[in-house]
Amino acid sequence: xxxxxxxxVTLNYILHTIEENGEKTFVEQxxxxxxxxxxxxxxxxxxxxxxxxxGLNAGDKLxxxxxxxxxxxxxxxxxxxxxxxxxxxEIGLPPVGEIIPxxxxxxxxxxxxxxxxTPEAVIADLNHPMAGKKLNFDIEVLSSREATxxxxxxxxxxGADGTEAH
Ligand SMILES: [Zn+2]
Numbered sequence: 687x688x689x690x691x692x693x694x695v696t697l698n699y700i701l702h703t704i705e706e707n708g709e710k711t712f713v714e715q716x717x718x719x720x721x722x723x724x725x726x727x728x729x730x731x732x733x734x735x736x737x738x739x740x741g742l743n744a745g746d747k748l749x750x751x752x753x754x755x756x757x758x759x760x761x762x763x764x765x766x767x768x769x770x771x772x773x774x775x776e777i778g779l780p781p782v783g784e785i786i787p788x789x790x791x792x793x794x795x796x797x798x799x800x801x802x803x804t805p806e807a808v809i810a811d812l813n814h815p816m817a818g819k820k821l822n823f824d825i826e827v828l829s830s831r832e833a834t835x836x837x838x839x840x841x842x843x844x845g846a847d848g849t850e851a852h
Contacts, residue, residue, distance in 0.1 A: 687832070688741045688742065688743050689726055689739055689740055689741060689743075689827070689830045690726070690740065690741070691726060692725070692726070692727055692728075692832065692838060693725075693727070693831060693832060694723060694724070694725055694726070694829075694830070694831055694832075694833045694843040694846070694848065695725075695726045695739070695829070695830050696721050696827075696830075697721060697739070697826060697828055698715070698716045698717070698718060698722070698825065698826045699715065699716055699722060699823050699825045700714075700823070701715065701821060701822070702822040703816060703819040703821060704751065704819065704821070710822060721828055721846070723843045723846050724843055725833055725837060725838075725841065725842050725843045728841055732757060733756075734756035735823065738823075739825065739827070742827045743830065744827050744829050744830055745826075745827065746826070746827045749822065749823065749824045750822075750823055750825075751820055751821065752821045753820055754817070754818050754821075757819070758814040758816040758817045758819070759814070759817055760817065760818050761813050761818035762817070765811065765813050766809060766812065767788075767812055768807045768808075768809055769807060769809075769810060770806070770807055771806050773808070779803050782801060782802065783799065783800060784800045785797050785799055785800075786798055786800060786808075786810060797815075798810035798811060798812045799811045799815065828846070829846055833848075834848045
């Protein structure tokens with residue numbers, strides 16, 4: 687059935703970021719053995735992503751782009767943290783480029799990328815790795831069905847056929 691709210695959608699996608707010079711950089715892709723399954727219209731996905739695939743049916747293919755503002759937002763050059771080196775006493779200082787898990791005062795977990803390491807501090811970029819980037823999706827819809835009562839009650843999909851345990 688055509689994709690609409692409260693459908694469970696299974697699809698394959700290939701995600702690239704598009705650099706300012708127009709060059710594409712491969713980020714990730716799903717496979718038919720391990721596709722993306724989600725409950726459509728409940729805010730699990732980027733709203734513009736859902737908008738682009740509305741009304742598609744199984745077998746449909748589509749390529750579309752999302753502006754940074756409609757994806758992971760613009761980069762915030764102030765979103766840089768200086769973490770005291772003491773924090774890393776037990777695990778050792780991370781190398782530049784490593785992605786480290788952090789937690790804010792509210793207990794929200796997020797990832798930061800190490801951009802500099804000094805004897806006193808680890809400097810980490812708190813921006814989402816895809817912040818400021820335009821995204822390109824190539825998708826193929828594998829299936830679209832009505833969600834079960836249980837899926838709607840839980841607010842998420844239970845696998846492509848609705849029987850997956852969790
Ligand atoms: Zn559930």
